[in-house]
Amino acid sequence: MTTTKTGTGTSRTMKMLASSALLAASFASSALAGDIEAGKASAAICSSCHxxxxxxxxxxxxxxxxxxxxxxxxxxxxxxxxxxxxxxxxSVAIGLTDADIDNLAAYYNSLPAGGS
Amino acid sequence: MTTTKTGTGTSRTMKMLASSALLAASFASSALAGDIEAGKASAAICSSCHxxxxxxxxxxxxxxxxxxxxxxxxxxxxxxxxxxxxxxxxSVAIGLTDADIDNLAAYYNSLPAGGS
Structure with missing residues (x-):
């Protein structure tokens, strides 16, 4: 019981570890997924063909x-x-940063396949 | 009435023209669309990744x-x-003919987007 009791050294350490893990997971997820809203904002030129x-x-x-x-x-x-x-x-991709591209990729991935 | 009567020279000509137009349309359509069933038959290797x-x-x-x-x-x-x-x-595309490729393209186009 003592290891799960709030305020003990062990539980504080566990909470800190859990927070670090969540933070790391959050960073990793955002690095992989890009920012859908930012991607949408820069997709205007793409939409004329796509x-x-x-x-x-x-x-x-x-x-x-x-x-x-x-x-x-x-x-x-x-x-x-x-x-x-x-x-x-x-021509249209030449000025894009890696972050711009990750955002565009996240945005188009988020749209329903087939436009439905 | 005589122009639509079966067996007159005019109706035979019209039928031949109509048949030719259908045949031409059929060839044009098949050249554009490929053969979905043939594409499906040769898509086995593609499906391992796609x-x-x-x-x-x-x-x-x-x-x-x-x-x-x-x-x-x-x-x-x-x-x-x-x-x-x-x-x-x-590597996997190197042996394909134009017709093989048109068939594969027709097959994959025919599948519901998103796999739904």
Missing amino acids: GAAGVSTMDMWPNLAGQKTVYLAKQIKAFRDGVRKDSVMN | GAAGVSTMDMWPNLAGQKTVYLAKQIKAFRDGVRKDSVMN
């Missing part, structure tokens, strides 16, 4: 709604860095 | 379900031809 709901307006452009976050971020970075070639995407 | 329902098993690989046909076909051809670089995709 659609307001992430479903493209033409058959030659991919739907982005519900696409995998890591895949999206990797591809936008590849366009920005010229590793993947596409004249339009190379 | 999922049986076209929804990927890992966050680094894209979902293909409901993706645009023209986009899918262009990307698989780019992987086959080495224009788009990815060691796995370059």
Whole structure:
């Protein structure tokens, strides 16, 4: 019983460990997931081809709604860095930071696949 | 009335024209759309990464379900031809014909986006 009693040294240590773990998990999650609202705010230029709901307006452009976050971020970075070639995407991605790209990836991942 | 009567020269000509138009439309449609069933038959190797329902098993690989046909076909051809670089995709796409690729694109486009 003493180890779970509030105010003992052991319980304080356990609480601190738990808080650190939660904080670490929170940072890790935000680093992976990006900021959906920030991504939405910078997606205006994307929507002219990829659609307001992430479903493209033409058959030659991919739907982005519900696409995998890591895949999206990797591809936008590849366009920005010229590793993947596409004249339009190379131009629009060139000024993006890694954080901008993670936010965009999180935003498009959050949209319902198929625009439904 | 005579122009619509079965067996007249005019109606035979009209029927031939209609048949030709249907045949042309059928060829055009099949060239654009590919053969969904044939695509399904050759998608076994794809499904190990992109999922049986076209929804990927890992966050680094894209979902293909409901993706645009023209986009899918262009990307698989780019992987086959080495224009788009990815060691796995370059390997698995290398033996595909244009028709194989059009069939795969038609198949994945036909699957419900998000796997629902």
